[in-house]
Amino acid sequence: MTIAAANLSDPVVRAVVTAINAGDRAAFVGLLTEDATMSDDGSDRDLPDWIDREIFTAHGRMNVQTESDGGRALVATFTNDTWGEMRTAWRFTVDAGKVTRFETGQA
Template identity: 55%
Template sequence: MTTQPLDPAVAAFVAALNSGDKDAFAAALTDDVTMSDDGTERDVTAWTDSEIFSSNGHLDVEDVASDGRTLTGTYTNSTYGSMRTRWAFTVTDGRISRFETGQA
């Protein structure tokens, strides 16, 4: 991967995640967003509440693919500590309609 700018929708997702801003996070997602974690489909609301907002999640982006929609970085939260993760996003009409994450 080469370091590239993030797609604007992905940048909004990461900024909202890192600031703990639930409203901005919700605004970055489509109403019918789906996601998977390590290949397992998850309920987006339950997962983000547990893995991001109630556990102080933070993503340090390290590498971005040329499309700006796939990245690797160190994800840290108070539940699991830090781990290298990969994130892939599908963007529809400027918002995230699907994201997939897992250990890199």
């Protein structure tokens, strides 16, 4: 079972997933603070490089399976042209309507 992006509980996370699935890099970046950070499988990464390589140039898409922590923690099937389909966990830290940090990795 998947949860449609429009039905995700947290409005900022909902907008992030919608931007990813639409391939809308500008909308995605607009949801981040200027100093936002991220990690992948426990290692901090260069955020602009990572989102381009893993999401936007690789046609990344998220199909959310579950949400918890008020909608700020997701388990999703993430698919991109580089790695194919993976079961991933995502955790978002949101402050004042913007993502300050997100962490992802295999679930």
